[in-house]
Structure formats: C-alpha cells, structure tokens
Amino acid sequence: MRTPALALVVGILIAGLLPTSLQADVYLVTANVPVQISPPVQPSETLQVFIKAKGGEWQTPDYTVRDGRVIISPDPKKLGGSEMILVINPPADLNLNDSNPPIILGIKIDGVAHRASAALDLGKLVDAPGVILWGVADRENALDLNTLRVTLNDRQLAPDALALDVVGKRQVGVIADMGDIDYGRHEVTLRIADVIPGANRLEARIGFELVDTGNLIQLVRDRVIVKTDSCFSSYPNLEPLIDGFKMLDGSGAGNDVTWASAEMAGPHWIEITLPEPRPMKEVTVYWAYSGQTFHTSQRVEVQVPDNGGWRTVATSGDQPLQPQRNHTLRFDEVTTDRFRVYQPDKGGPAARPDLMWVAEVEAR
Ligand SMILES: [Ca+2]
Ligand SMILES: [Ca+2]
Incomplete structure (x- = not known):
C-alpha cells in the first residue's frame, strides 16, 4: 500500500525569537512536496530573498511580488530537505554563509x-570551582545572548548567578558563580548560539569530580557508634551507614548497602558518636538508590547535643531537597x-514521606 504524499506547510514568523538587532523576516517552512508560500513584505526596491534546507546551502529563489506579498515556490527536493528556512531582507552585516558555532576563546576558573x-x-x-569565566566569540556573526544558558548537571543556573561582560556584538565574557x-x-555546560537563522550552537562542557577528603567517620570507623530511632522490619543492620560504600548502581538498596527507618509518622534520625x-x-x-530512583528525603537537619537535648546547626532549606545521590549540609564549625x-x-522522600532511607553518612 502506498501512503499518499502529504503536503504539510508550516510558516512561522520567528522574528520575535531573534535578537532585536536582527531585523529580518525569518520563516520556517516544512514541506515534503513543492509548495507556494506568500509572506507579506514591505514595498522595497532592494528586496532580498534567501532560502535553504537544513544543512544545505543558501539559494536565491525566483519570486514575484504581488499585493504586498512575495510569492515563492520552494521545492524541498531541489533544496535538499523538507525543513527550510526563508529569510527576507537580512541586515547588511549578517553573514549568511556561516556554518560555524561560536568558539571558546578562554576559560578562567x-x-x-x-x-x-x-x-x-x-x-x-x-576545592569546587567558585567562579567560572568563559570568553566566547563568533567569527562570522553576532552572538545571540538570548540563547545563553549555563547548567550544572542539567539544572539551569539562577539568572542572578550569571553576569555578562559584553566586549562587542561578537564577543562576550560569561561569568558564572557556581x-x-x-x-x-x-x-557544567555553557550553551550559546550565533544570530544566523537556523543558528549554529556552541555547547561547551567542563567536567570535574569533587572528592571527599577527611571524612571523620571513616578514619575511626570501628570505634564509631551508630544509633537510629527505628529500623524498617527487614533493615536491622546499621553498618551500611558508615561502611564507606556509597556509589550504589540503582538496581537495588537492601540492608547490605542501606539502612531504612520504620515507615511511620513522626521524626526519624541517625545518631553518630x-x-x-x-x-x-x-x-x-x-x-x-533503588529502581533508578534516589530516595532523597525532602527535609533533614544536622543536630548536635545541647544541654541534654539537641540543637539544630544546619537545615536543608525552605525548598524540598531534589532527588540526587547526596547532599551536604554545611554549618559554622x-x-x-x-x-x-x-x-x-x-520529611522523607516525596513518594514515602514517613520513611528515611540512607546509604552513608559522612562528617568533616
Ligand atoms: Ca558563526
Ligand atoms: Ca554505605
């Protein structure tokens, strides 16, 4: 059976997504058969029309102008693809023959x-990186600062953690407080594109491992005493909390590699002496870490003895902790x-708030 060819034509004005400095009309056209499109144009003696398929070369198509519209019949076969970009009257300083993403000029940490x-x-x-500075430039065109994103482990940095040092249209310093x-x-990933329609995108990565040194518990492990408020019925063993093994693979979390509290209302705790x-x-x-899910508690505190009771020296904050392998709570010494x-x-994991389920506790 043959599937009839579908003519799908989508013309979207994406000028609003482009930097205000790029005053061209840009259309994305998707079609798998020849189509006729007729976007509006301002009357002009210097009408310039360019079109290309994704990954192809820019071409100047034949067109006619009628009733304030430019009529073009792009053929996806001739252009080399069904996803096409149409640009009308690009600014003089736009270099359409740009297939290079922005580049990293320098990195300072x-x-x-x-x-x-x-x-x-x-x-x-x-020591973890505190402030990272990237020098970024594009050789052919201006940088599109609207596309700038800096992420740490795929989570975007807050806007107030980023600062820009704009050297010129094509060069910028990006400063991130980590x-x-x-x-x-x-x-850490920095993403930025140039302003050309169909953007060339830079994705620059910095990887590192922040290593644990000086865990006070491991140094004296066989003389450390661990107590908990309760134990889950099949989790009586507290040794996994201080055995040094913490890189669970996500396949399971039995009492050989974790401890869990009883699943009941009220606070739970792990006390280390x-x-x-x-x-x-x-x-x-x-x-x-079980079922490829980190069973991260939403709220925890660190407490130290105080006058026969306990004093809180650190809390996990106002927002629930997000699932990840580990969290460190820091406090005045x-x-x-x-x-x-x-x-x-x-305060337990969002799905099981009455449970506390932990693989290791460290102190420094
Ligand atoms: Ca470029
Ligand atoms: Ca452990």
Missing part, C-alpha cells in the same frame, strides 16, 4: 587560566563527639 576547550575535564578536585557544589561528579570530640563543619548524606541527621515528621 577562580582567576586561573585553563585550556580554551569546549570539552575540558578538570579531573579530581579538592554556588555550593556537592561531592561527586559534576558537569565518635570516639572523641572533633571540629566539624559539614555532614553529607548519601541516599538510597562546632567541636563535638556526637551529632545526628534528623528528619522531621513527613
């Missing part, structure tokens, strides 16, 4: 210059031999 590369791996780091970064592997008091300023919790990770009532 906390003031130190690194190799200018779209794929930079910093390896293992003891904020708190947790232990483990991370990737060291052999002697030590200065401490952060606690990291690695969450159970205290010297203590005892602390606990405390989950308030209903």
